[in-house]
Amino acid sequence: MTLDVAVHATDPLTLAGLGVLLADRPELRVLAHDEMGGDVLVLAADRLDARVVPALRRSAAATRRPVVLVLDEPTASDLMLAVECRVHSMLPRAAVTADRLTRAVTAVAAGDGVLAPPLVGDLLEHLRNLKSQVLDEAGLNAAGLTPREIAVIRLMADGLETTEIAAKLSYSERTVKGVIHAITRRLGLRNRSHIIAHAMRYGVI
Secondary structure: OOEEEEEEEOOHHHHHHHHHHHHOOOOEEEOOOOOOOOOEEEEEEOOOOOOHHHHHHHHHHHOOOOEEEEEOOOOHHHHHHHHOOOEEEEEEHHHOOHHHHHHHHHHHHOOOOEEOHHHHHHHHHHHHHHHHHHHOOOOOOOOOOOHHHHHHHHHHHOOOOHHHHHHHHOOOHHHHHHHHHHHHHHHOOOOHHHHHHHHHHOOOO
């Protein structure tokens, strides 16, 4: 299957260069600049700035196509900002070759993500800081749950009803219901079964 690729850049020289890198790939078809759509968007810029971020957000709002973002020196902070704009791959400009860019395009079209190795370490460090500065400060674990919420969920998973959970933990029924409601609202979960599945996924129970 041939993938249609839209290519955009903040300067004409880079735009032409990206087009040349992808032009001879039989699995890809580079769209003309005035063609709409595409299965994947490749966007190159010096950095994420006031021109690039709004363009990414507009693209994310208008279409669900994944984005391969090429920046001069991408950072983990750039990645956290770009994630909300459907960026599935971020590559440093100096590392871009025809093969590497083609692999990134085909990977994101298949739903995968591609990061340059240095970014993986930066991202993990960023997530560790996020956990310590946000989750730990709020008394939440990686699943977004407090110790009290975990205690309630474990009893729910054992099949106990609200009255039984309240008696077991010396809470009022209203408190137990409030805990369950807070979990569903904060984490976007639908019901008790969904809460238990979420906790199991994170190894809480």
